[in-house]
Amino acid sequence: MISEEINNALPFNIVDRTLIVNFKGNVFISSAEKFNQNTIKTIDLATYDKVIFDFTDIKQYDMFLFVFNKELKEYFYQNNKPLSYRGKNEKISDFFEYLSKLPYSEIKNTKIKQNPVYNLISNLGEITQKLTQDFYLFLKFLGEILKGFAKLFYHIKAIRWSDFRTQLSAVGVSALPISILITFLIGLITAYQGALQLHQFGADLFIADLIGISITRELGPLMVAIIVAGRSGSAFTAEIGTMKVSEEIDALNIMGFNIIDFIVMPRMLAIIVAVPFIVIITNVVGILGGLVASLGTLDITVSSYFNRLQESLFLRDIASGVIKSLFFAFSIGLIGCFRGFQVSGGAESVGRYTTSSVVTSIFHIILIDALFTLLFPLIGL
Amino acid sequence: MFGKPIITVNNLYKSYENVSVLENINFKIYEGEIVCIAGGSGCGKSTLLRQIIGLEEPTSGEIIIGDQYLFPNSEQMKSKIRQKFGVMFQLGGLIASMTLRENIELPLKSFTKLSINQIKEITKIKLTSVGLNNFEDYFPAEISGGMKKRAAIARAMALDPEILFLDEPSSGLDPISSSSLDELIRELNAALHTTMVIITHDLSSIFAIADRVILLDKSVRGILEIGSPKELLLSKNKLVKNFFNRIRNEVNYEK
Known part of the structure; x- marks a missing residue:
């Protein structure tokens, strides 16, 4: 043809x-x-x-x-x-x-292509310079945020409280259903896995210890933090990044608004207030998930499960999880907003920094978790 | 002077949720012509453009491209008809993660069977014809607003479309960049004989480039008058006079 x-x-x-x-x-x-x-x-x-x-x-x-x-x-x-x-x-x-x-x-390419060795050294230098600069900017941003928090004590009206309500609903209330579902399933899975082992030793009742402590101290706060990092941390970066690309941030700056008080503080406060509450609610749901699996696989009753839980679970376990979650929330908010301000150029940059925000947040969550695991025994928690 | 009709719009009506935006639109655009669709903000210029390029369906009426009906037609046929179009959107729409060369090569690589050398050659010609030789390896973020518009024109022209639609090409440009863009449009039209449909409300551009102007107005929800810029300037219609008054005032001011 x-x-x-x-x-x-x-x-x-x-x-x-x-x-x-x-x-x-x-x-x-x-x-x-x-x-x-x-x-x-x-x-x-x-x-x-x-x-x-x-x-x-x-x-x-x-x-x-x-x-x-x-x-x-x-x-x-x-x-x-x-x-x-x-x-x-x-x-x-x-x-x-x-x-x-x-x-x-x-037509000649005006961008001169150098030899590979030159490029390697130059790239290495550029990366080092970028990392150092990133770190410096991050410290500066952290300082600004701490200053913002200090204003809570002497200039509380500086913060845009109307946005705080919207953010609290977006970060907290909207995240509840998915957090509840996930921790319920985590409680269920943990109990099912634990039950098989405990049953071999006739230690059926200790399933309440296993679930109670693992959910409140570790799994609840960690799962909530990961969900919030994926939902809200990324949203902070994308929102702020898009505002930066469309010159909204510049416009606010020129009008005399303090960007930290206007944009960052409502988000930081919302995330810090919302996350511990989500953790407390999901702790309960996770324990219930454990109960459902235990009733199905082990020879225990609802009352024996809760009696044992009362004996084995202390306020310090719950407190340690909630305290940790406060730090998780702070780091998610901080990284989410910081990455948003790093966006420059166009849509592609927004996507890049949003991904980076989630990855960095999750890394920091795990890092903070490890630090607290080492630190808590020292202070008796 | 011009060839046969390439765009025919008959009795076009467009409304959104019972709010009528365009009523009784009738006009023809001929091969090789530069037609400006002008009018104040909110008069339906961009809406009309979106109907002509097939992004939105008119509530009633017909749009004929060459001898093919754009509506009603299958998606497949519509996209075949759209291959005759090159469109430069208001914000340019250049892909930020690609260099100018890659932006222009993209449609050539995706929709044609040209050899690598032919693609390179055509890309070079396109970039040079819009005055962007030596900027091949630059990313859109690295060039100025005027250059971005030029690059967007080059990309819209990548496949040598029969009709080039430009949505507010001079918006956001300084008068010098704007007039050099006007010159470029004239030059490309003269050299390549591409039919050009330009959405604009920039009076100086209209006088510099248009063979004919389709003047829309919000109050009539449609076409106020069609004619050469000179004809419109001499029009007795009060609304047309109002639209052109600004430029007259500017001329008086200069005197």
Whole structure:
């Protein structure tokens, strides 16, 4: 089929040792395939001395005619075959003249490409410089946030409380259903896994110790923190990043608003208030999840489960989880907002920093968790 | 002077939830013409453009591109018709993560069977024709607003469209960049014979480039008058006079 089309689009014949190439129909970028598959370059060069391009039958054309013509022209020039045209009307001549006058063949890349060793050293330097600068900016941002918190004691009205309510609802209330579902399932899974082991030793009742302590001290706060980092930390970065790209931040700055009080503090306060409450609620749900699995797999009753829980679970266990969650929330908010302010350029940068915000937050959550695991025994928690 | 009609709009009506925006729109745009769709803010210029390029369906009426009906038509056919279009959106729409060269190569690589060399050659020609030679490897964020508009025109023209739609090309540009963009539009139209439909409310651009102007007005929810800029300037219609008054005042001020 294609070969038939090619023959129709670019037929040629040799008359008196002259190769005549007929350009037919529409010579468009979209019809490049049939022209590009021509067999002109396979013709024996000894069979002709000169070439004529016949443009008489061209219906319509675009830039492809110029580029294709140039390509073939170069081929014939290299092989010392003089080329002339037939049916090249004024319109085509003007078109060719306009395009050949453009200085495009002189394009040089103004971005100089260096050698690989130079690039390696230069990249290493750039990365180090960026990391140092990032760290400096992060400390500066942290300082600003702490100053914002200090204002709670001496200039409470500076903070935009109307936004605090919206943020509290978005970070807290909206995150509850998914947090409840996930911790319920985590409680259920932990109890099911633990039950199999405990049953072997006849220690069925100790499932309440296992669930109570693991959920309140570790799993509840950790799961909530990860969910909030994914939901709200990323949202902070995306929101602030988009505001930065659309110059909203600059506009607020110029109008004299303090960006930290106006944008960051409502979010920081909302996340710090919301997360401990979510943790307390999910602690209860996680323990209930454990109960459901225990009732199904072990020989215990609801009352024995709760009696044992009362004996084994202390306020310090719950407190340690809640205290930890406060620090998780602070770091998620801090990183989410900081990354938002790092956005520059366009949509692609917003996406990059949002991803970075979630990854950095989760890393810091685990890091803080590890530190507290080491620290709490020292202070008796 | 111009060829056959390339865009025909017949009895077009457009309303959103019973609020009528455009009523009884009728016009023809001819091959090789530069037509400006002008009017004050909120008169429906961009709405009309969105109907013509097939992004939105008119409430009633017909749009004919060449000899094909754009509505009602299958998505497949619509996208085939749209291949005749190049559109430069108001904000340019250049892909930020790609260099200018990659931005222009993208449609050429995706929708044609050109060889690598032909793609390179065409990309170079396009960038040079909009005066951006030597900026091939720059990212959109690294160039000025005027250059971005030029690059967006180059990308809209990548596939050598029959009709080029430009949505407010001079918005956000200083008068010098704006007039050099006008010159570029004229030059490309003269050299490539591309039909151009330009949405604008910039009077100086209208006088610099338009062969004809379709003047829309909010009060009539449609076309106030169609004609060459000169004809419109001499119009007796009060609303048309109001629209052009600004430029007259500017001229008087200069005197």
